[in-house]
Amino acid sequence: MPVTLTTPRLRLRALTVKDAARLVHLHAEAHVQAWLGTFDLTAASARLERFEQQWAEFGYGMFAVESVDRQFMGRCGFVHWPEMGDSGETEIGWALGSAWVGRGFATEAARACLSWFWARDRTVEKVTAMIAPGNQASVAVAESVGLRHERSDVFRGNPIEVYSVTRKSSFAR
Template sequence: MITTERLRLRPLTEADTDWWVRLHADAEVNRFVGGYTREQAAARLHAIEQQWTQRGHGLCAVELRSTGEAIGRSGLNWWEEFGETEIGWTLASPYWGRGYATEAARAVLDWGFGPLGLKQITAMIHPDNTASAAVARRLGFTFLREDTVIGRPCVVHALTRDDAAFR
């Protein structure tokens, strides 16, 4: 579990299926990362649990420390097809613009570059998601390439451990 001043991040499990479906049903969230049926969500969360077991990291629920309410997700995801570890952040739209994404992502980067010893982390962001691109810039990420992930276009940004040390 990772904690920050306002947030707690805990590993996602299949028990989060209904919440995952609700998060991705938010129209503002859905336009950037897509929606899930209950079956798709359960399969995705099962894969996340396997990644935690196999790689020692994965995606986390982002909860408010003050209430325990889950407001989004963040964490690290290994993409076999790219040979890259990606950081992700997705918050329910009522929580946008409050600095939670930056706070969660900064804690995940510290974990990835610190105890996990990763040398580079990427961020795959939909080209129209200007808010997430701004978070990436704030964290020190720079453009790496344009690509496609899960059938959606994305702009891939990268941050190395050496560059992160200067942020």
């Protein structure tokens, strides 16, 4: 069953391969590619196929973030990285187009995703966010939804700062 989340300003739905051109456009924006890189249509489609497989396997994944009138704004949601940590880590991540940055939308989307995630998944006790050093906008979003700096690490050859929140600390807020 497809998952759709709503907030007063946002609609979040599962990203699909049909969103490949939107993902390419989002990652072509300078402020996104500076931290996350770019995709061509083939790479975006492959990434989205992986997201679809993750939805099927884990029951969670990456959402398209849309305005209530269904304008594509970006993405927010979860990726399971089996190569991180002892048994893999579930990461929350977000990226919004420049027209939507700085207006609280990423925080609103991340908060909605985390609330939904904790309510539906009883097996994952910790969610992380891998943030490139210097990406203060993402640090602000992470901290505003309860994630705290856990460690410095390297992921696929790139330095990252790992922020995390546990189920227990999330509900203690």
